[in-house]
Amino acid sequence: MRTRGDVLELAILGQLQSAPMHGYELRKRLNATLGAFRALSYGSLYPCLKALVVGGWIEATDTADLPHALAGKRARIVYQLTAEGKERLARTLSEAEPAAWEDENFDVRFSLFADTDAETRLRILEGRRTRIVERREAMRRHAQLTRERRDHYTLELQRHGLEQIEREVHWLEDLITAERRPPHPASEAPDPPRTKEQA
Amino acid sequence: MRTRGDVLELAILGQLQSAPMHGYELRKRLNATLGAFRALSYGSLYPCLKALVVGGWIEATDTADLPHALAGKRARIVYQLTAEGKERLARTLSEAEPAAWEDENFDVRFSLFADTDAETRLRILEGRRTRIVERREAMRRHAQLTRERRDHYTLELQRHGLEQIEREVHWLEDLITAERRPPHPASEAPDPPRTKEQA
DNA sequence: TCTGCCATGTAAGCCGTTACATGATTTT
């Protein structure tokens, strides 16, 4: 069982950046950040954590091996980034590869934008937009071609799908505009795009 | 390699209902009807067709075995529904099981609404709505809880996701309303209460 | 001729889930 999954790895490294965590907690956070519904299972998570440890990107500490404090609490395995892990995370986050704007990866990359430099953010957003616009055009073309011989429901499905995609494009365009707007980071706005404070 | 996949089977049976077809054509149609992008591969399609033949739901005819006409065209395998296949399709389409409104199945079921009776349509739409509303509530609750400690981008991702889901709910509610409107199917004149015509 | 689309398939592998197994801790 390989259980690679570039995306999951990145998501985990990204979460561990803000704080060391054990698996159970990590899962809750991940499920929370990326859609409250799509449940990531332990069957994926734990093997992936193992692989990250083997790769040297994270380090596992069993709280049972720490004799000092932590009295009443049960043993848990807390994971934290190694120096290599931090470096790798930083490198990955600075790349704007085409894969970054595919469906499977985009959300994770986007959710880590606070730790991504402005140029990479912009390039990923633009790549994503191109991708989605392509999709929209394909749908429009197809809708045009088959317009006549379709029943009401198929038509409605098509219309709704197209509408959702158009919203997506709009959303991306707003984000791109916003990214381009402030070339002078320290000027106006009562609500500056403050980089997040670590808890 | 099992390659079951209830959904794919249903989609195929549904397509073959309108006309016999060979695999290649079938694939194009399926990819067209359900999202112009998500490419169904031959690696799924052909094994599934085979399984349907074995199950007795469809019948395969190699055009090479028909010596009479069809001169210049190359050999193709044309599939058509058997009597059992038609019956099974009809039975499946009349059921409004919970599975029908899950993500993986809903689109296919919906795209076959033209062959589904009104009551089943309504129940599937309502089931779907309940499901999506649940999801929306989960997101709202979660957004409320974590509102403070989130960076701009995570927040934006959340906001956009919620908006898309709200649109989905709205869409479903419109559809449900439309389904409920004509309770007396054979009463009104062709003019006054006219439901909207699609362009 | 050769490029590209039509047409049918198979084998391997990927990425993930479900179901199982186990047990501690907390809440009711």
Add this chain to the structure above:
DNA sequence: AAAATCATGTAACGGCTTACATGGCAGA
């Protein structure tokens, strides 16, 4: 005392894609 939730893991399987293998037919 029982039930819920915390916490960690493994084995099996599921459905899909990719890549491979093969070849006919059409038009540049």
